Amino acid sequence: MNITLRICLALLISISSILLVVGYLGGFSTPDLIPRTLSLSKPSAEPSPTSAGLTINLPAIVAPVDDGARFYYVQANLAVEIDRPATATIIRERHDQIDRYIMEMLHTYPVQDLRVPGQSVTLREDLKRTVNKLLPKGKGQVRNVYITNWLMTPVGS
Known part of the structure; x- marks a missing residue:
């Protein structure tokens, strides 16, 4: 074998060995990066006010x-966050009434x-208030x- 090839192989093996040893020893010198013990915090008994509920x-x-000069159609798809699964049934039963009240509410907006x-926060709050007004007291609510x-289309030309 050629002498330069032997020197290159010896140098490659030496450098690889040094890198392996340094990498192995380097893992032991940083105990603060990975804690050895894990602690779990105790969950609070009260749900947080930002926790998401059931959404339909x-x-x-x-x-x-x-607007007095032109007609528009507003097409809106809404998702409501409700407080319990039974509220979904009530909303489905009263959907026609809820739909009519929301249409009337949108008609009053400039x-x-x-x-x-x-869309403004006021609009979302008004939508929530409109739906909650139609739900029986104590039987469910929209959060x-x-x-x-949201699509607003002018009618005609």
């Missing part, structure tokens, strides 16, 4: 609105407020309303 999607709502990107899709 309502069928699309199409409401006519106008068109320029409905065209704001991102939050999410607008999952």
Whole structure:
């Protein structure tokens, strides 16, 4: 064998061995990076106010609105966060009434407020209040309303 090949192999093996030893010893010198004991915090008995509840999607709502000069259709898809599973049944039973009240509420809003990107918190609060007004007291409530899709289309030319 050639002498330069032997020197290259010896050098390669030496460097590899040094890197392995340094890497092995380096793992023992950093005990603060990985704690040896794990501790679990005790969960609080009270649920946090930001914990997500059960969310259901309502069928699309199409409401006519106008600004005095032009008519528009607002198509909204809503998801409601409810406090318990039984509330979903009540909402399904009263969907026609809820749909009608939401359409009436949207009709009272000024068109320029409905065209704001991102939808205002006031609109979401009004939607929540409208749905909760139609649910029986003590039998369930909507915690939050999410607008999952919003489309405002002018009618005519």
